[in-house]
Amino acid sequence: KQEVTQIPAALSVPEGENLVLNCSFTDSAIYNLQWFRQDPGKGLTSLLLIQSSQREQTSGRLNASLDKSSGRSTLYIAASQPGDSATYLCAWGWGGYNKLIFGAGTRLAVHP
Amino acid sequence: KAGVTQTPRYLIKTRGQQVTLSCSPISGHRSVSWYQQTPGQGLQFLFEYFSETQRNKGNFPGRFSGRQFSNSRSEMNVSTLELGDSALYLCASSFWVEETQYFGPGTRLLVL
Numbered sequence: 001k002q003e004v005t006q007i008p009a010a011l012s013v014p015e016g017e018n019l020v021l022n023c024s025f026t027d028s029a030i031y032n033l034q035w036f037r038q039d040p041g042k043g044l045t046s047l048l049l050i051q052s053s054q055r056e057q058t059s060g061r062l063n064a065s066l067d068k069s070s071g072r073s074t075l076y077i078a079a080s081q082p083g084d085s086a087t088y089l090c091a092w093g094w095g096g097y098n099k100l101i102f103g104a105g106t107r108l109a110v111h112p
Numbered sequence: 113k114a115g116v117t118q119t120p121r122y123l124i125k126t127r128g129q130q131v132t133l134s135c136s137p138i139s140g141h142r143s144v145s146w147y148q149q150t151p152g153q154g155l156q157f158l159f160e161y162f163s164e165t166q167r168n169k170g171n172f173p174g175r176f177s178g179r180q181f182s183n184s185r186s187e188m189n190v191s192t193l194e195l196g197d198s199a200l201y202l203c204a205s206s207f208w209v210e211e212t213q214y215f216g217p218g219t220r221l222l223v224l
Contacts, residue, residue, distance in 0.1 A: 031210055043116075043202055044215040051210075089155065098143045098209050099168045102155035 006090060006103035013080060013110055021075040021106045023090035031095035033066050033073045037086040038105070044089065048075070080110045114139065116205050116216035124222045130191040133219045137184050137205030144186040145213065146178060149200040158201075161186055162209065190221075198223045 007022045023033070032051045036044040048057045048064040050073070056065040063076040073090055087107045091100035117136045125131050137144050146158040157170040161180035178188040184205070190197055200220050204213040 034212065036215070041220075043217040044204075046212050046214060049212045091155075093210060094168075096209060097168050098145050098160050098162070098204075098206055098211075098213060099157050099170075100145070100147075100155075100204075100213065101157070102147075104154050 004090060004092060004101055004103035006088075006106050008106055009104065010107040011109070013108075015080060015082060015110055015112050017080050017110075019077040019080055019108070021077070021088050021090075021108075023073040023075070023103055025071050025073075025092050025101075027071075027092070029095070030068065030092040032093045033064070034091050034093065034100065035062075035064050035073075035075050036089045036091065038089060039086050047088075080108075082110050082112055084108060085110050116203060116214055118201075118203055118216040118219050120219060121217065122220050122222075124224065125193050126224050127193055127195060129193050130189065131193060131221060132187055132189045133201055133203075133221075135186045135188075135203035135205075135216060137186070137203075138207075138214055141205035141207050141214075142184055143206045143209060143213075144180055144184065145204045145206075146186070146188050147202045147204065148172075149202060149218070150198075155202070158188065193223045195223050197221065 003026045035047040050066040061078040087105040089105045091102040143162045145160040149155045160168040175191045180186045200218045202218045204215045206213045
């Protein structure tokens with residue numbers, strides 16, 4: 001059974017801290033790994049997509065890495081801001097399809 | 113470019129009824145996927161359509177069905193509603209397979 005685990009489940013930090021969110025997956029045959037954020041009651045916003053042939057992707061204060069051999073991905077958030085408060089979800093995708101398997105998410109609260 | 117739109121946004125039904133949800137993908141996108149999100153099970157894949165063909169289906173009963181039209185718009189139908197079908201239903205679109213998926217705001221279904 002394919003599983004995606006996200007650690008920690010919840011995180012509360014003061015503004016300005018650098019954060020690392022972890023995502024591990026059981027199937028090394030993933031094709032890509034996508035990170036999303038979800039605000040309460042809303043849909044998902046795509047943050048970064050890493051193809052299996054890539055090691056990392058960066059967008060602004062966000063950096064995501066992928067290590068297929070260990071079955072891990074990390075999302076690094078630099079200089080966190082209150083507006084970063086949301087649930088962060090990782091999802092891995094199958095080759096040839098648009099089916100995503102999601103983790104349960106990390107609920108992040110950044111307080112001023 | 114307009115994002116993914118879903119209608120209706122909120123829906124209240126009673127057990128035994130059926131419901132149809134609609135999703136309009138980003139213009140030019142040919143792939144539409146559907147997901148169910150509940151507090152207990154998280155985000156679970158329902159099905160994926162590409163160029164009017166269902167390419168993948170998740171582990172849901174036959175009461176859940178869908179289709180995609182020639183203009184890439186998609187509908188999903190749930191017949192004989194059960195209380196456990198109460199959830200946020202999200203659709204996502206992408207231009208091709210294995211690419212970034214863009215999610216709509218979701219339809220929140222409450223079954224009484």
